[in-house]
Amino acid sequence: MTVSIGEIYEEIQPSDVAPEGGQVHGPRAGWKLALSSFVENRLAVAGAAIVVFFILFSFVGPLIYHTNQNSTNPIDAFLPPSGAHLFGTDSNGFDELGRMMKGGQAALEIGFFASLIATVIGTLVGAVAGLLGGVVDAFLMRIVDVMLSIPLLFVILIVGDRYNGATVFSLSIIIGIFSWLVSARLVRGEVLSLRVRDFVFASRTMGASRRHLIYKHLIPNALGVVIVNITFQVADTINLLAILGFLGYGLNYPQVSWGDMLSNALNYLSDGYWWVVYPVGVCLVLVVMAFNFIGDALRDTVDVRLRRR
Numbered sequence: 001m002t003v004s005i006g007e008i009y010e011e012i013q014p015s016d017v018a019p020e021g022g023q024v025h026g027p028r029a030g031w032k033l034a035l036s037s038f039v040e041n042r043l044a045v046a047g048a049a050i051v052v053f054f055i056l057f058s059f060v061g062p063l064i065y066h067t068n069q070n071s072t073n074p075i076d077a078f079l080p081p082s083g084a085h086l087f088g089t090d091s092n093g094f095d096e097l098g099r100m101m102k103g104g105q106a107a108l109e110i111g112f113f114a115s116l117i118a119t120v121i122g123t124l125v126g127a128v129a130g131l132l133g134g135v136v137d138a139f140l141m142r143i144v145d146v147m148l149s150i151p152l153l154f155v156i157l158i159v160g161d162r163y164n165g166a167t168v169f170s171l172s173i174i175i176g177i178f179s180w181l182v183s184a185r186l187v188r189g190e191v192l193s194l195r196v197r198d199f200v201f202a203s204r205t206m207g208a209s210r211r212h213l214i215y216k217h218l219i220p221n222a223l224g225v226v227i228v229n230i231t232f233q234v235a236d237t238i239n240l241l242a243i244l245g246f247l248g249y250g251l252n253y254p255q256v257s258w259g260d261m262l263s264n265a266l267n268y269l270s271d272g273y274w275w276v277v278y279p280v281g282v283c284l285v286l287v288v289m290a291f292n293f294i295g296d297a298l299r300d301t302v303d304v305r306l307r308r309r
Helices: 005-012 030-040 042-059 096-132 134-148 152-162 168-177 181-194 198-205 210-221 223-246 258-271 278-302
Strands: none
Touching: 030 042, 030 278, 042 096, 042 278, 096 134, 096 168, 096 181, 096 210, 096 223, 096 258, 096 278, 134 181, 152 168, 152 223, 168 223, 181 210, 181 223, 198 210, 210 223, 223 258, 223 278, 258 278
């Protein structure tokens, strides 16, 4: 009996019929699993959409909705919402919607910049403390404990009062320098568990320096914790900026923050000028809430134990 080559070829081809129990797929990449887990979280998706909206609102909005945010105009003070001023005007005659855009720029810029500074300092300190251990670890962590015992708001108020003329850059530096403590403790805890792993031991055996271990092995493998902390750090920074502005230690004119706007507006709330209080308050709540939603979802995504099955 002769068998043609074509018949043999057809026999060895994989069947189009799915195996019993369903189609078997190969392992999915880690980032795909993380992205899938993040997308499944509706609050996280809503939070990301809110953040994107406010980034466009704050930075693209002024290019479309032109207002004068530098010169006061008392004649137009407290105009109600209308076609000319969609959200009305404030006590100085500034367009309230344009003011909210300008305040959103400051909130997001300081939030991201200060968080970046705090994360870089905290990550380096935490990685060094966790890897070296011993006296170095004890010394650095005692510094962290002492600084954590001092209320951050008081420190920033004292420093801000000493150096007048607060700007976006200066406030970002001040907040970032005094906000790295939590990041340091989180990264240290992660490094303590990573430094006893086989890949770190193998790298040490091959003669890798401590600097190489920190930059090539420990920090990259602790990025999950770092990224999650950044989102919460941004939310806390925006909240802190609003508190500083509300207390009168915010940005100096012509720069403005949402806290500055709320501080000025509360004096006129009883007079019925609701448009100078509620819209900016809603903006502040939505942005902080959005970053917290994203942080919660990223924490669940990074931690395999919390990832939805």
